[in-house]
Amino acid sequence: MAGLEYLPSEVVEEILLLLDPRDVAQFAQTCSDYHALVYDQEDQHLWRELYLQQPFDDPRRTVTSLGRPVSAIDWKTELQRIMRVQTVLTRGPMEFSPEERCNVLRTLIRLVNNVIPATHVDSIDPSPNHAWVTVMVRASPILEVDYSSTDISSEEKQLRARLHTYYGITLDDRRLAQRNASRVFVYAMRNYKWDNEFGPFMMDGSGRVNWVHVRAIHHVMSMHIVPELDPEQEDPEAFTLFPMSMPWTLSIIPNGVNLDEVRDWAGVTGRWQCSFCFCDHRELLIFNNFNNNDEEPLHTAIFDDPEFVEVFRSISVDLRVLSTEEDSDHPGRPRINFGGSIDGTANTATIVGYVKVTPDDEIRWHFTSGENGSSIWSSEGVQVGNVRSKFGVLGSWTTVLHDRHDPVGPFWLWKTNDAEEQVAQGTNTNGTATAT
Known part of the structure; x- marks a missing residue:
């Protein structure tokens, strides 16, 4: 035979x-x-067909986190990387070298970012990439990490924190001890300096995103909106689906729109919801030892007190593009300067700011807000996921003065309506009724 x-x-x-x-x-x-x-083989026909038969987004239709088509697809290399992820996570990531774990994390993050965009906010179909990553992460301890540990490199912590932010909330995140650990990071005044421009950025002045900080903000904000779990029905493999989890990270780009050719590439114009948290200022100062120096221990017991209160509030914000400035480092993604009003009070409470691409190709939001023409609050944030994602922006707020004893806290800014939808519903971008 x-x-x-x-x-x-x-x-x-x-x-x-x-x-x-x-x-x-x-x-x-x-x-x-x-x-x-x-x-x-000179051509990659075999590897291309093998890849396309797997449960992943077709790379030829995907875009990057900045909304650009994925180019120069190396089918063999990409599929080999994905299969390696499966091997490492199945056996247990801690059995492999730090370099191997970082490679796995980069591949997972690339799979989350490089997906087919949605064309409308109400027509978000589940991404095959997201489904696969969710299954792999849920069955692995890859997100279980002590961010204060010195046993894991800074690079690996950043990668894990970034993936964790994309993923959402784990069962362990619901534990009070874990929640308080994130509160400690978010409310520690020593984590806000001129070196990181009082936002979730690295302390080296580079403007790169500090994903450990972003993850802590995500954790604090998420616990105010995720549904409660019945302790008797806890499923260790359960995935909590909510507006700050993986399905909301993909881009929303209408058919026929080329972000390289539109002024508002970040989708700024429209109505947004801004949610923020804060605690009693006196308790904040006691927790921080009045921010006298960075060496004194923090009084973390405040968060364990049953009487501790963390306030969660939300306001509506209407934004519009005012101008753009070319960014030579990021052609087609100019800095967007914007302005707007808060809760429809165009003549009293206002907001101004900008959106730009960071040195590490993330999308940064900066804005100040106040009343009667005076700026009071300053906020720094990062778009989570891809450009124009429904996930929105996570960041931190403080005052424009940046004094040593000024309050600090986290915020979440997410879009509720585009400008076109507001007009259709009888509301203009200034928050006032339009004639019909």
Whole structure:
């Protein structure tokens, strides 16, 4: 009986397409000819077809976090990286080297970012990439990390925190001890300096995002909106679906819109909801030892007190683009200067700010707000997920004075309506009724 070696290579490839990619890799080890067939072909037909048969978004239709098409797809390398993720997470990530774990985290983050965008806010279909990443992360301890530990590198902490922010809330995040650990980070005044421009950025002045800080903000804000779990029905593999979880990270780009050709590439114009948290200022000062220096221990017991109160409030914000400024480092993504009103009070409470791309290709939001033309509050945030994502912006607020004893807290800014939808509903972008 004739063996596979007598079959044309095209037929062998068709047979291989019926296999799991890991089985194809095993097949390639059986002899040098098969190894060459699998790995040394000039075209990537086999690997492209293998990739497209897997439960992932088609890379040819995906966009990056800044809304640009994914180019130069290396089908073999991408699929090999994904299969490696599956191997590492299945066996247990801590059994592998720090470098291997970081590579796995980068691949997972790339899968979350590089997805097919939605065309309308009400037509967000689940991304196959997101579904696969969720399943893999949920069954792995990859998000279980002590961010104060010195056993894990700063790079790995940043990658884990970024993936954790995208993922949402884990069962462990619901524990009071974990929630308070995030509160400690968010309300520690020593984490807000000129070095990080009083926002969730690295303390080296680079303007790069500090994902450990963003994750802590996400945790604090999320616990005010996620539904309560019945302790008797806790499922260790449950995934909490809510507006600050993975499905909300994908871009919303209407059909026919090229973000390189529109002024408002970030989708600023429209109505937003801004939610923020704060605690009693006296308790904040006691917790921070009145912010005398960074070496004194923080009085974290305040958060364990049953009488501790963290206030959660929300306001509506109507924003519009005022102007743009070209950014030579990011062609097609100019700085957007915007203004607007708060809760429809166009003549009293106002907001002004800008959106720009950071040195590490994230989207930064800065704005100040106040009343009667005077700025009181200053906020710094980061768009989570892809450009124009429904997830919105997470960040921190304080006063424009940035005095040592000024209050600090987290905020979440997310879009509720585009400008076109507001007009259709009888409201203009200044928050007042339009004539019909």
